[in-house]
Amino acid sequence: MKFIPSRELRLRTADILKILKDEGEIVITLNGKPASIMIPTTEDDLEQVMSMIKKMKAKNAVRKMREKAVKNNITENDVDEEIRKIRMNQ
Known part of the structure; x- marks a missing residue:
């Protein structure tokens, strides 16, 4: 499972959505702590x-x-x- 900072999500959304397809799920962190989970659908x-x-x-x-x-x-x-x-x- 890949962890990605919220700032990176904000700056590289399209790239991260491509990664999501490959990874299956991504944990978004805020101040280094898990804040959200993205799953493909x-x-x-x-x-x-x-x-x-x-x-x-x-x-x-x-x-x-x-x-x-x-x-x-x-x-x-x-x-x-x-x-x-x-x-x-x-």
């Missing part, structure tokens, strides 16, 4: 790729919530109680 598979990205983001959010719950000793009953409170206020 086509008009034909854009919707499928976007759907897959949304699913991965949702799975990652659930994973983070589970980790936070374990770290903070939050039980399933605590979660159920919080859901009940929210539903009562709607």
Whole structure:
């Protein structure tokens, strides 16, 4: 996986898009830290790729919530109680 600074992306966009075709994905960095991921796509598979990205983001959010719950000793009953409170206020 290739890492490219955001400044280089700004200055050499066309060249980087050609590299993207060969590499498969590129990480864009900002101040030396990962900020974004570029992946190639086509008009034909854009919707499928976007759907897959949304699913991965949702799975990652659930994973983070589970980790936070374990770290903070939050039980399933605590979660159920919080859901009940929210539903009562709607």
